[in-house]
Amino acid sequence: MHQSQFGSLAQQAPDALLGLIRLFQEDQRPHKIDLGVGIFRDDQGLTPVLGAIKAAERILVEQQDSKSYLGPVGDSGFVDLTARLALGDDLATSPCLVGLQTPGGNGALRLAFELIAEASRDSVVWVGSPTWMNHFPLIASAGLESRSHRFYDPATLRIDFDGMMSDLASAKPGDVILLHGCCHNPSGATFSSAEWTEILALCQRQGLLPLIDFAYHGLGDGLEADAAPVRMFVENLPEAIVAYSCDKNFGMYRDRVGSLFVKAATLAEADAVRSQLFGTARAMWSMPPDHGAAACRIILSNPGLRSAWQGELDTMRERLNGLRQAVANSLPQLSEVANQRGLFSLLPVSADAVRILREESAIYMAPDGRINIAGLSEGNLSHFVDSVSPYLS
Numbered sequence: 001m002h003q004s005q006f007g008s009l010a011q012q013a014p015d016a017l018l019g020l021i022r023l024f025q026e027d028q029r030p031h032k033i034d035l036g037v038g039i040f041r042d043d044q045g046l047t048p049v050l051g052a053i054k055a056a057e058r059i060l061v062e063q064q065d066s067k068s069y070l071g072p073v074g075d076s077g078f079v080d081l082t083a084r085l086a087l088g089d090d091l092a093t094s095p096c097l098v099g100l101q102t103p104g105g106n107g108a109l110r111l112a113f114e115l116i117a118e119a120s121r122d123s124v125v126w127v128g129s130p131t132w133m134n135h136f137p138l139i140a141s142a143g144l145e146s147r148s149h150r151f152y153d154p155a156t157l158r159i160d161f162d163g164m165m166s167d168l169a170s171a172k173p174g175d176v177i178l179l180h181g182c183c184h185n186p187s188g189a190t191f192s193s194a195e196w197t198e199i200l201a202l203c204q205r206q207g208l209l210p211l212i213d214f215a216y217h218g219l220g221d222g223l224e225a226d227a228a229p230v231r232m233f234v235e236n237l238p239e240a241i242v243a244y245s246c247d248k249n250f251g252m253y254r255d256r257v258g259s260l261f262v263k264a265a266t267l268a269e270a271d272a273v274r275s276q277l278f279g280t281a282r283a284m285w286s287m288p289p290d291h292g293a294a295a296c297r298i299i300l301s302n303p304g305l306r307s308a309w310q311g312e313l314d315t316m317r318e319r320l321n322g323l324r325q326a327v328a329n330s331l332p333q334l335s336e337v338a339n340q341r342g343l344f345s346l347l348p349v350s351a352d353a354v355r356i357l358r359e360e361s362a363i364y365m366a367p368d369g370r371i372n373i374a375g376l377s378e379g380n381l382s383h384f385v386d387s388v389s390p391y392l393s
Contacts, residue, residue: 024364032362035371043377052309056298072278074101078293081300098274101288104256105245113142125176132185152187157336173207182226183216183342186370196229215245218313220341238265255292330385333392353391361387
């Protein structure tokens with residue numbers, strides 16, 4: 001008699017955003033607006049391949065002479081150039097910095113949590129509420145404990161910084177604080193320079209390890225401004241971790257392009273970190289995919305393509321910040337949206353209002369009121385404003 005191996009498996013709850021995608025696709029109303037999926041869109045609602053990427057891929061097709069394995073570090077040129085892009089030349093070339101390529105920022109985070117767990121199973125990962133929905137499963141998958149701290153105040157649409165610092169006062173030495181490098185997902189709320197400095201002082205005072213999820217570099221206030229707090233942490237702490245993603249700023253969503261950087265306190269510890277990361281990566285994905293990373297490397301190493309990419313990145317950032325200002329100008333209740341950064345904002349609307357907006361106005365957003373600002377356009381902004389306004393207090 002056959003005994004099922006899978007009979008005890010529980011059905012997982014469906015992903016709300018995937019369901020939202022399906023509903024949007026099936027909706028035949030011409031005025032429908034997709035504010036759900038977290039991808040950049042232009043004013044026509046498209047997510048085109050960047051011109052710099054197209055040019056780099058043509059070069060890659062002509063010049064790549066092998067598809068052989070690259071080893072656990074991946075494309076070493078890509079790793080070096082993204083380290084310099086994120087951390088600056090001095091920090092990127094520190095002998096205590098370890099870097100390797102990962103399958104997207106998600107892969108970088110998973111590898112980082114595995115490293116933390118291997119070093120200390122007792123480390124608690126402190127996570128702001130709310131955060132990107134995949135953070136908690138990633139932490140749990142590594143066998144680590146997570147705890148939430150206050151972060152976003154939905155009443156003011158701002159960071160509850162005093163609440164955050166109060167909660168983190170109970171973090172113990174060796175605990176991890178998970179930080180968004182810029183462009184917080186899902187709130188868009190951003191720390192001031194003074195607040196970043198206070199968080200750094202907290203890490204120094206309490207012996208906390210920062211893990212910075214740097215997924216939107218260049219889409220906030222520009223490449224240098226967005227990198228400044230990340231560099232400050234890596235420079236001024238003995239240990240720090242940065243998970244870097246090229247999905248958003250290079251538009252490489254489906255190619256899964258990322259890297260992980262770990263600063264160790266000593267050369268000997270850096271060697272141990274490198275060995276651990278390579279061994280864990282080998283067990284999880286063996287070798288990272290190369291095509292997207294190679295295209296990014298070509299861009300970052302070619303002055304002309306790099307300039308073209310930065311111009312396209314500037315255009316994306318200016319569109320996002322322009323839409324934020326337009327929303328704030330049209331809806332005084334959402335004036336704080338203009339001070340936020342990145343793709344996302346959290347609307348102060350109920351789950352019931354979200355449902356009504358979908359059913360009656362064809363406006364699709366996540367159940368918690370998270371919207372992707374890039375889903376708005378000159379053509380649909382007035383429909384959005386008129387539809388949402390009655391549900392804002």
